[in-house]
Every structure is written in C-alpha cells, then in structure tokens.
Amino acid sequence: MTIVLLVEDDPAISEPLARAFGREGYEVRAHGTGKGALEEIGEADILVLDLGLPDMDGLDVARTVRAQGLTIPILMLTARSEDTDHVVGLDAGADDYVTKPFRLAELLARVRAQVRRASGEAAVDQLSHGDIRVDVAAHRAFVGSRELQLTVREFELLRVLVRGAGAVVDSDDILREVWGEDPTGSESTLGMHATWLRRKLGDDVDAPAVLLAEGAGYRLA
Numbered sequence: 193m194t195i196v197l198l199v200e201d202d203p204a205i206s207e208p209l210a211r212a213f214g215r216e217g218y219e220v221r222a223h224g225t226g227k228g229a230l231e232e233i234g235e236a237d238i239l240v241l242d243l244g245l246p247d248m249d250g251l252d253v254a255r256t257v258r259a260q261g262l263t264i265p266i267l268m269l270t271a272r273s274e275d276t277d278h279v280v281g282l283d284a285g286a287d288d289y290v291t292k293p294f295r296l297a298e299l300l301a302r303v304r305a306q307v308r309r310a311s312g313e314a315a316v317d318q319l320s321h322g323d324i325r326v327d328v329a330a331h332r333a334f335v336g337s338r339e340l341q342l343t344v345r346e347f348e349l350l351r352v353l354v355r356g357a358g359a360v361v362d363s364d365d366i367l368r369e370v371w372g373e374d375p376t377g378s379e380s381t382l383g384m385h386a387t388w389l390r391r392k393l394g395d396d397v398d399a400p401a402v403l404l405a406e407g408a409g410y411r412l413a
Contacts, residue, residue: 217372
C-alpha cells in the first residue's frame with residue numbers, strides 16, 4: 193500500500209486531507225511538525241509537505257530529505273503565490289507544489305501523478321478519444337469545448353476509459369485502478385458511477401451510445 197506522509201500543522205486542513213487520502217486507498221501518516229515527519233521519512237512513498245510548520249521551515253524539511261539521498265516525491269502545500277517562492281521550493285527538492293486554497297481534486301490528481309512517476313509508470317498529461325479530452329495534470333475533462341464537472345471517481349473512471357482508446361476495459365481493472373483498496377469499490381458501485389458519468393457526458397442513460405457496458409467491462413464508443 194502506498195504510504196503518504198502528510199506534514200501539515202493545521203487540523204482544519206490535515207484532517208480532511210487524511211480522510212481523502214484514505215478514501216483513495218493510501219495509508220496516511222500525519223504529522224504537525226517537520227522533525228516528526230523526518231523520523232518516518234524512510235517508510236513513506238510520497239511526502240505532502242506544508243511550508244509553514246511550527247518547528248522548522250518546510251523548505252528545510254525538503255532540503256534535509258534530499259541531503260539524505262532520498263528520491264521520494266515531494267509535493268509542497270504553500271500559501272505563498274509568488275513565482276519566486278515556487279522556484280525556491282523546486283530548488284529545495286520539491287517535485288510539485290499546490291497553492292492554498294487548492295481544489296481537493298487537483299491535489300489528489302497531482303499526488304497520483306507523482307506516485308505513478310515514482311513507480312516508473314509513464315506519466316501522460318493529456319488524453320483524448322473522439323471529442324472527449326482529459327487533462328490529467330490539471331484534473332479537468334471536456335467534451336468539445338464544454339468542461340465537465342466530475343467527482344474524483346468519475347474523473348478517474350473517464351481517464352481510464354479514454355486511455356483505453358475505445359477498447360473494453362475489464363471491470364476488475366477499473367476497480368483496481370480507480371478504487372484501489374477502498375472497500376466501497378464494487379461492481380454495483382462502478383455501475384452507478386458509469387451511469388452518473390453518462391449523464392455528464394450527455395449520453396442516453398437508458399440507451400447509451402457513448403459509454404457502453406460490454407462483456408465484463410466498459411468502453412467508450
């Protein structure tokens with residue numbers, strides 16, 4: 193199981209984030225201090241790091257991690273919006289950053305992208321099939337010029353199907369990739385999300401012509 197080391201001292205941010213990461217199937221280790229996080233850094237798969245910590249600057253945490261020779265992905269959470277601050281963060285060893293206030297869906301997408309890169313899976317930022325386009329990095333999806341308002345699961349379901357380029361994607365593979373180890377993932381849950389996604393795509397729910405259920409899986413026509 194992927195371990196997310198979450199370093200954020202504000203419970204109003206850390207607690208909802210920990211729950212969201214848990215729903216994504218990650219194991220979450222939450223810390224409110226940089227020193228506490230550094231004690232567990234060797235066990236983590238990705239570090240989600242706030243810059244404003246009570247005991248040490250998040251930049252110093254990142255520098256310490258890199259000085260130890262660790263290549264763990266580091267995603268910084270920052271309230272600083274100046275480009276120079278972002279450059280400093282990247283120079284300190286961060287792989288990506290999200291500026292507060294952030295969209296939860298975007299943050300989760302960026303974490304997934306970093307985990308995929310770290311595992312050696314090729315990262316693809318843009319996917320398309322017909323007039324459907326998925327911007328993986330920005331966590332946005334479009335039909336033509338119309339942007340879709342999707343939940344995290346709907347977006348991931350669409351991403352997997354668009355990546356399949358019209359081929360049938362097995363339901364078990366979809367559940368494994370979209371729901372991971374989340375016990376709420378099931379055939380019926382997938383079916384419900386497929387129905388909701390059809391509506392948002394403008395497909396006919398009763399007689400779908402875009403998102404089709406075929407055999408043991410789903411495909412985009």
